[in-house]
Amino acid sequence: MKRNFILFTILFSVLSIVACSNEESEKEATSDTLQTTIIGGRTGGAWSVFTEGVAESIRRENKGAVVTVEPGGIVENPPTVGTNAVSFGISYAMTAYAAYSGAEPYDKPYKDIRAISVVIPGNYYQFIARADTTYDTFSDIINHKIPIRLAVDQKGSAGEIITRNILKEYKVTYEDIISWGGSVDHLSDSKTYELMADKRIDATGDAVSVPSSGMIEASTMIDLKMLSFNKEVMQAVSDNLGMEIGTIKAGNYDFLQEDIDTLFTPAILIVHKDVPEEEVYQITKSIYENFNYLATVHEEFKNLTADNMMDVGQVPLHSGAERFFKEAGMID
Numbered sequence: 142m143k144r145n146f147i148l149f150t151i152l153f154s155v156l157s158i159v160a161c162s163n164e165e166s167e168k169e170a171t172s173d174t175l176q177t178t179i180i181g182g183r184t185g186g187a188w189s190v191f192t193e194g195v196a197e198s199i200r201r202e203n204k205g206a207v208v209t210v211e212p213g214g215i216v217e218n219p220p221t222v223g224t225n226a227v228s229f230g231i232s233y234a235m236t237a238y239a240a241y242s243g244a245e246p247y248d249k250p251y252k253d254i255r256a257i258s259v260v261i262p263g264n265y266y267q268f269i270a271r272a273d274t275t276y277d278t279f280s281d282i283i284n285h286k287i288p289i290r291l292a293v294d295q296k297g298s299a300g301e302i303i304t305r306n307i308l309k310e311y312k313v314t315y316e317d318i319i320s321w322g323g324s325v326d327h328l329s330d331s332k333t334y335e336l337m338a339d340k341r342i343d344a345t346g347d348a349v350s351v352p353s354s355g356m357i358e359a360s361t362m363i364d365l366k367m368l369s370f371n372k373e374v375m376q377a378v379s380d381n382l383g384m385e386i387g388t389i390k391a392g393n394y395d396f397l398q399e400d401i402d403t404l405f406t407p408a409i410l411i412v413h414k415d416v417p418e419e420e421v422y423q424i425t426k427s428i429y430e431n432f433n434y435l436a437t438v439h440e441e442f443k444n445l446t447a448d449n450m451m452d453v454g455q456v457p458l459h460s461g462a463e464r465f466f467k468e469a470g471m472i473d
Contacts, residue, residue, distance in 0.1 A: 175199065175206040175420060179410075180213030180221060180230040187350075187439065188215075188408070191260055192231055194438035195410060198431035199424055215299055216246060218411070223251025225413040229424075231260055233299050233348070234454030235406040238383035241456050246297035253414045255459035257421060258428050259452055261408040262444045265351050265389055266303050268403075270344035271337055272364035272396070279370035283311045288322030291315075292333040292345040300347035301327070303404065306381055307346075310374040334359040344368070348406060350441050352393045365396045375404055382406075383455045409453045421461025429469065447471065 179196055182188020189212065196208040213221065218230035219240030232240075234256075243250030268279065274289075276282050282289055293301045308314060315325040326342070336342040337359065349355070359365065367389070375386050384404045391399050410428070412421055428435075428450065435442035451458075451466055458466070466472045 175203045175208070175423065177207075177229055177416075177420070178209040178211055178227050180211045180218050180227045182213060182215070182231070184212045187441070188231060190439050191408065191441070194435050194442060195231070195260060195428060197438075198434060199427045201434065202427040202430055203423055216297060219254055220247065220251055222411050222413055223254045225253070225415060228413050228416050229257075230411050231408055232411060233264060233406045234259075234409050234456065235303075235382045235384050236299055237409060237411050238455045239302075244382075245302060254456055255412050255414045255421075255462075256453035256456040257410040257412050257425055257459055257462045259407045259409050259445060259450045260428075261350065261441045262446075262449045262452070263351065263387060263405045264348045264408060265387065265405040266300070266346060266348045266384075266403050267351070267353065267356065267389065267401075268304075268344065268346035268368045268370070269356060269365050270368055271340070272366045274343050274366075277366070277368065279307065279311070279368050279374075283313055286317075286321045289318060290324045290326075290341065290343045291318060292326050292328045292336070292342045294329075294347060295327050299406070300349075303348055303378065303382065303384075304346045306378045307370060307374060310377045311371075330355045334363065338362050348404075351389050356394060360394060360396055365394075367394070367397055367401050369401050369403070372402065375402065379404055385452075385454075407449075407452060407454070409456070411456065412459050414459065416459070416461075418459075418461040418464065421459045422465050423461075425462045425465040429465070 179192050181192025192210045196210050199208050200206045211227065213230060215232050215236055218232045219237050221227050222230040223240055237254060237256065239245060240247050240251045241254045276287055293304050295301060318325055333342055333345045378384065379386055384406045386402065387405045389397065389401045389403060391397050429447065432445060435445060451471060
């Protein structure tokens with residue numbers, strides 16, 4: 142009887158130790174599970190698709206990861222991340238840098254913003270006009286003070302800021318255009334194209350993907366052309382806004398018969414600087430390991446490669462992203 146009691150006691154002790162060990166392991170696994178939120182774009186829009194694609198890449202590479210996607214906006218996301226209200230977000234490189242440096246449309250710098258990776262490599266500034274207008278370049282409009290009826294997005298949006306900065310380098314303001322007999326209206330894309338079809342708007346400019354589905358649809362109703370602008374102006378705006386200079390190739394639209402040099406800015410994943418290095422390292426690695434998957438999510442992801450995923454513009458890299466790129470031999 143005594144012997145059985147001793148064996149029972151030993152067995153109970155072993156089982157207790159194993160149970161405690163398993164409990165501690167479960168706690169450790171739970172504490173190590175990646176849980177985070179990424180803010181993207183409007184629900185149902187392309188940017189919400191981009192964000193969900195990044196989130197799923199993280200889930201695929203990190204077992205048990207819980208990654209929530211929430212709606213946001215190109216301009217709103219950088220200060221949200223910069224204040225750590227949400228740790229991760231997607232924005233243009235130019236708007237992220239504007240927030241980081243305190244430039245328009247932000248009234249103060251958000252120095253805690255860091256970059257992780259490019260998500261969509263190119264959102265190109267495209268200035269289009271009705272084909273029956275008398276000008277073929279931006280310079281023609283300026284030099285001849287043509288009373289253009291211009292549509293731009295809401296004030297402070299990425300496309301509107303680019304348009305205004307281009308005009309500024311030509312030493313022209315919206316007020317100047319109005320004084321020439323033209324007009325400047327802040328309109329949505331759909332309203333702009335509707336009024337262009339009615340010949341009540343002449344031209345518009347915005348930073349969008351190539352080809353833009355909106356422009357393709359508009360070109361079925363309106364004969365369009367794309368305008369170029371002065372290279373010195375492009376360089377100045379590039380320097381001011383933290384953008385890059387690139388080329389839209391002929392053939393991307395039926396109406397585009399020759400290459401157009403213009404400005405572009407990538408969409409990038411940004412993060413607050415206080416997010417742990419290991420977490421950001423794993424997220425960077427997840428994007429890198431899922432190029433093939435991402436290419437099935439959206440056509441724009443097909444342009445994301447190991448060669449361009451680090452081209453995040455002027456926002457500093459997070460140490461976790463930098464560590465991954467160094468280990469992968471992508472930076473020294």
